[in-house]
Amino acid sequence: MTASTAIITSFDDGLSLRRLLNSVISSNVDRIVLMYGGERTDRNYLTALQDDRLICEEEKERLGKSESLNRSFKYAVGDLVFIVSGDISIENNVFDRCVEAFSDDIGVIVPRVIPAPMGGIHGKIGRALWKLHDCELHYMSARNLNAHGGEFIAIRKKLLSDLPRIVNDDAYLCVSARNSGYRVVYRDDIHVTNELPGTLLDLFVQRIRINFGHQELLKMKLDPLVMTTLIRTDRRTFFSIMTTFLKRYREEIFMLPVVCFMESLALLVAWHHSRKGKSYHKWPIATRG
Numbered sequence: 001m002t003a004s005t006a007i008i009t010s011f012d013d014g015l016s017l018r019r020l021l022n023s024v025i026s027s028n029v030d031r032i033v034l035m036y037g038g039e040r041t042d043r044n045y046l047t048a049l050q051d052d053r054l055i056c057e058e059e060k061e062r063l064g065k066s067e068s069l070n071r072s073f074k075y076a077v078g079d080l081v082f083i084v085s086g087d088i089s090i091e092n093n094v095f096d097r098c099v100e101a102f103s104d105d106i107g108v109i110v111p112r113v114i115p116a117p118m119g120g121i122h123g124k125i126g127r128a129l130w131k132l133h134d135c136e137l138h139y140m141s142a143r144n145l146n147a148h149g150g151e152f153i154a155i156r157k158k159l160l161s162d163l164p165r166i167v168n169d170d171a172y173l174c175v176s177a178r179n180s181g182y183r184v185v186y187r188d189d190i191h192v193t194n195e196l197p198g199t200l201l202d203l204f205v206q207r208i209r210i211n212f213g214h215q216e217l218l219k220m221k222l223d224p225l226v227m228t229t230l231i232r233t234d235r236r237t238f239f240s241i242m243t244t245f246l247k248r249y250r251e252e253i254f255m256l257p258v259v260c261f262m263e264s265l266a267l268l269v270a271w272h273h274s275r276k277g278k279s280y281h282k283w284p285i286a287t288r289g
Helices: 015-025 043-048 065-075 094-101 120-142 169-179 200-219 227-233 235-248 256-276
Strands: 004-009 031-036 054-058 080-085 106-115 152-156 183-194
Touching (some): 015 031, 094 183, 200 227, 200 256
16 A cells, blocks of 8 residues: 555644544554644643654744645655644545545545534535535536645645745645646545634634635736636636536525625735735634534
């Protein structure tokens, strides 16, 4: 079996990180690299872990995800690297399933993200956003276009390189892999679970940050091919994805206008902040759901 490394980035993820680590340690990856920090991290739990595969590196000061990843890459072994956010939940066979899904022409595999149950209007908006993202990635991947996901990606180690100081590191890596001649494949039959932000304000700030990250990539001439860029560059694809979404998730028809309004507002704020030189490299930590 192909040797592999799981890199986990975590800052103040609390019990979520503990649950994730339990699953990763139960897997058969060859190395586990944890880049962590924050007050809510259970350091006693980390100290008690007895696993020769595990390398833990603490950030005394929050550096930002792209810098943490750059520092982690030197520890990676094997042909494949899994980049994992510290606040998600996984089954321990997700790594094996990704390995089995690789072929010579594939550079990155992106699984489907399913949000954990969450009440309130922000929960409804968050679920609808992830369903729309599912349709977007399925559509783009099926046509050998770009797909990316920030919670979990499996990537060939040789495609890793020093990341610039950016927000959307996942999109950068996936676009770069495709520019190197590899396919980026979305697998909606492989699942991971994430936590939605705990308040509507936190969700809105998260959407500003993600859209800000897309603006950064556009400045670098790397179009992430997401809905907020497709509406300007490829309206036919944009409306095809929207039609697919409404056919597949009919129950979200009344939530879609709310999603579009919030995303438009977040895009406007992100564009304004980009013009003003604001940085989201170290973004606000959202309230947990």
